[in-house]
Amino acid sequence: MFYREAGQFKTTYAADQALFPIRQDRYAMLVILAIAFIGLPLFASDYWLTALLIPFLVFSLAALGLNILTGYAGQLSLGTAAFMAVGAVAAYNFQLRIPGMPILLSFLLGGVSAALVGILFGLPSLRIKGFYLAVATLAAQFFIPWLITKVGWFSNHTASGVITAQPIAILGVAFDSPQKKYLLVLAIVALMALLAKNLVRSRIGRAWMAVRDMDVAAEVIGIRILRTKLIAFAVSSFYCGVAGALYAFAYLGSVEPDGFNLDLSFRILFMVIVGGVGSILGSFLGAAFITLMPIVIEVLLTQASHAFNLNLEPGVTSMVQLLVFGGLIIFFLIVEPHGLARLWQITKEKLRLWPFPH
């Protein structure tokens, strides 16, 4: 009833190829962007901004990066956190070693450094596939944090190997409050998500999908496999690198190489799986699910224990949270293996027919 495209005629090719061909989607997107850019900074509390929304956005970006590689190009990677580490450390060093370096350029160069490292570790993908490729990217996961720890230069020879990110300032404006940091991260993430959305609809995106679905067939129709795969690795690592830089600069403020461990890579992989493999929206949904759900469960449990006077030990709350969280992931995988994005698609189809389904 409300979600129906009857009467919306497309008279040009441009209109037919628009990002959101349905009017309701366009408006919904505008409303979401307005809430994200205007509503949330005005009304959300500092806790929401710093502890929930900024990490959500940063992880969305990382999940988006992994989704490009795994979801669109079909190359399974377990090195996401390592590429994030490259981005964070590179951005830190560009800021530190080049006086007057604009911070946004540092983020960009952090992403480029990660892309170069990604290409290097993507080389084996020409010969090996699936599980074996995952193991090859696992090498990146172990090698890169080790290298950053081993070579003191990367962390400016601090005793503990921890890098403390420099304050963010753009054109003399200090991005020090949660609101400003949030807006900066949001702007970067929104821009990069838009780029990714267009990228996967372009020639290169279709080449990725062709390689994913059947690489021999893709080669036969003239797609250069090596180049396509390496571009996927480069773009994916670039996204992860920028996410890593934001993780260090806008969220945690200081990071140690061990923070970018295999656990983090797995978390991001779960985001992609739960959110939806091969979907831009899915990256955001998955990141929201994985970052926010444990906190929601914990807060709910704390409230419940206050309300019913259960006097739960804090450790118990945390255990229950792990249990429920694990259960929910399995539940989703069984019920909807294509992730939350697919659920949303089904909902959309139902809405089009509502209230008179066939």
Next chain:
Amino acid sequence: MKAWKATSIALLALAGGAAIVLPAAAQQAGTQFMGILGYRVGPYGANGAAFFTGLLDYLALVNERDGGINGVKLSWEECETEYNNAKGVECYERLKTRSENGPTAIHPMSTGITYGLIDKAPADKIPLITLGYGRTDATDGRVFPWVFPILSNYWDAATGIVKFIADKEGGSEKLKGKKIVLLYHDSAYGKEPHPVLEAEAAKLGFELKLIPVPHPGNEQQSQWLQIRQYKPDWVILWGWGVMSATALSTAQKVGFPRDKMVGNWWAGSEIDTEAAGPASEGYYAASLNLAGKDFGVVKDVEKYVYAKGKGGDPKLIGTVLWNRGLAAAMYTVEAVRTAQAKFGKKPMTGEQTRWGIENLNIDQKRLDQLGFGTMVPPLKLSCSDHGGSGLVRFQRWEGGKWKPASEWMSGDKAMVRKMVEESAAKYATEKNITAGCMKG
């Protein structure tokens, strides 16, 4: 299948809705609210549980026995960090909003989380108390006004351990040409002592080898093979959680004598030695505080808290980390009391608490009054010295108990202080901080 999908969508919507409407748990007005970043699960959970149970037991004692601090009751909320830096920051942001006065003072109980909060704390005006861990150069309070690495820091520990080894060898000149291995937890925590140990090695002429153990440290076969090849005279164990016990049992397997191993104070609790069983016999460890139940305050906790069924876990009473938790809570409570003497008998804000910590002066008389006796050494802080005594005491695991193996002693205080000031000055230039004392 349809019903399943509907259920899952409904579940998701419910959870999302709940998150939006959830109010922050209101704290009782008029109380001194303590925000606690704890951890009781994960590879370090056993150690964390002992420390935080002690800390909460002492807060409960102050409420039950004294009716609060000068009549101001204490309230608290614990948030589970799992010793994870990102979760620690989330907990910090959450607890900071729980009371208009903030969370009083935060004990991060993790060097990694401390590093994550050092830049945030001054902006939020929340003092950090890092009792025997954290960033060592924060001892210079002129650069780090909001951070208090009280009692002793890692460099005090490292030089103290070197001195202890020198005493065992018969004087520091005997260390020349000796080989010492630092077996460390590969994290910010484990890397903290490197500069000072390297300086000591250069000064005293011993050979130092640094061997990292990756988190969480329950697999050390290759490290100990390396140690066996190297044949060191001593091994310094800089472990935490499951790593310490694994080191002890692996040392036994490769035949390295345990009485040539010295742990730092985080590798010296019953949790570590009991888990390693007989392999721990004869092992030395530094300590910040004495273990045992023969202290007035422990008896008070048993009488006022546990007898009323408000305690945490009776099995932990008197263990090293539980006692350390008591001491940690005592310093916060005394800091609030000191601040109240200046600002009035009401809940203190973060700024007022900071003043209270900086002006702490707990001498032996006060320790006796509080029932702590000789459990911890006296402590006096000032603007330039946020550390305090820097004293360490060594203990040895014999027959299933920690027994004192030395008096309170200090390492190379002068060298530590010099390195602290150099390192803090470097941080100040990096961050554009003008060093100086805060007023009020």
